[in-house]
Amino acid sequence: MTARSDRTRLIAGATRRGAGRRPVSPPVERASTLLNDDPAAMRDETAGPVYGIEDLTAARELRAAVAGLEGAVDAWLVPSGLAAVTVPLLALLRPGDEVLATDALYGPSRRFLNRWLAPRGVSTRFHRAEASIDGILAAVTDRTRVLLIESPASLTFELADVPALAAACRARGVMTVMDNTWAAGLAFRPLAHGVDVSVQALTKYAGGHSDLLMGSIAVADAAAGRQIAGTIEDLGWRVSPDDAWLALRGLRTLPLRYAEQARSALQVAGWLRGRPEVAEVLYPALPGAPAHALWRRDYGGAASLFGVVMKGGDEAAAHALMSALELFGLGYSWGGFESLITHETGQLALRERPPRLAGELLRLHVGLEDPADLIADLEVGLAAWNAALSPG
Incomplete structure (x- = not known):
């Protein structure tokens, strides 16, 4: 079978066969408590989520769709696009580490770096928005653990050579996290170009109707994914089933x-x-x-x-x-x-x-x-x- 286009794949997930008679879109399940027939099954995760804080049907289908779009081994949902940026940084950085980011970074992301991470021992260096690859790499130090990429840059739209940056960072043991909201996982796929973590605000194009807040985090490597999944679990950050349903509906078109x-x-x-x-x-x-x-x-x-x-x-x-x-x-x-x-x-x-x-x-x-x-x-x-x- 020839490779299908994005517009086909995003719809085909809704019309797949083999699950019996069902609606095109998944049901919205509003639940905190999930009941069991057997006491021994109450903690059996193979039977599905054991509590409402875990992703229910609409969110799980949305995660699968985003992972397929991004070419990821897994993807997670968080309550906002900003959370999609901050969660990987919380997961991957430790006191004494350093982040390198463009000086043209999205304002709330910059605020998180300066107001939340800095007092907790994680410093940030900002490279010039129009810096060359050599100029960016010259700012890498032995403490740099993450290069935070935003391309195009916020407000002034400078574009980075992401494949070259990702390859150079990988060679230096520096992880890359890219805010890919502008490309929406469609026009550019960071993971296919060597980036470790791709994030976007599903609030924007995926939702498409200015009526929800949500972010996604997609990874190419399962090890990084485990760190991110654990951070989400520990923070207790999940999305509502209604919002997941709306975002999934928007993603189809x-x-x-x-x-x-x-x-x-x-x-x-x-x-x-x-x-x-x-x-x-x-x-x-x-x-x-x-x-x-x-x-x-x-x-x-x-x-x-x-x-x-x-x-x-x-x-x-x-x-x-x-x-x-x-x-x-x-x-x-x-x-x-x-x-x-x-x-x-x-x-x-x-x-x-x-x-x-x-x-x-x-x-x-x-x-x-x-x-x-x-x-x-x-x-x-x-x-x-x-x-x-x-x-x-």
Whole structure:
């Protein structure tokens, strides 16, 4: 049998035969106590979960689907995308160890490194977001145990040469953990490129409807998996059966939504790059972008999330642009069916080496609306931007 595509495999898991008459989607089991017929069977894990804190049917099917998507030996679910980042770090690091991460790291991940791990004896070094492979490896010390990769980087979308980094780290005995939310396990598969642990926020594209919070952790090696599984068990972090069911439902249509939103994003990003108010569009999938060649080499698609650097401006002008929009929601997160916009200039100050941009930084997520309508909406927003900057 020839290899099946992602869109086929994610649906085929629901229609497999051999289990008798059943619904397409698994039942939602809300349970803390699970009853037994035999006292001797109460702790028999071969018969399934023994208590509700363990994954029930929907969560187990979701784990299997994520593991298949990631090419993993196993995958786990945690209550948020942030937890998907923090759990592997808790599992793999000990006092005296060091983490190396990009200076462009997602803000809450950076906060965890500085506010939680640092007081407990795990230090962090941040490399320049645009550093070369040699520059990143030069920051590795004899205490470095984990390289935390976020590619593309948060807000400014720098792309890393992940296969080369993973190989170099493996040769040095450094483990790699990659936040792969932008690629959603579809456009790029970290484990197939040598990364040890791939994490993503299922909150985003997998859920797809902005109505749940969840993260996934997938591993290529069973030994690392045992450490992560034990940490999850000890912390007592699980997801609700209702959320697992929603995420599994979203996962079935993920490839179609992801590809369609990327097509629209490329159209909107290309239009914005031609506007006189815009200095730069930060989107690796856009031809001519700094990392476009690397994206074409390694990625099979793109998220519909990108940055827009304006020509000058200030916070008031950025807010005027955003307030004039009707189709772009003002809210955080992304990956859902709706378009969103945020103003991100202030977050850049958290970095050790803030980038020098030509003006205010906006982040756009393109949803499933008609891109022509989104462009018309942005025209209105840019008119408000110009009016806010006009003298008098």
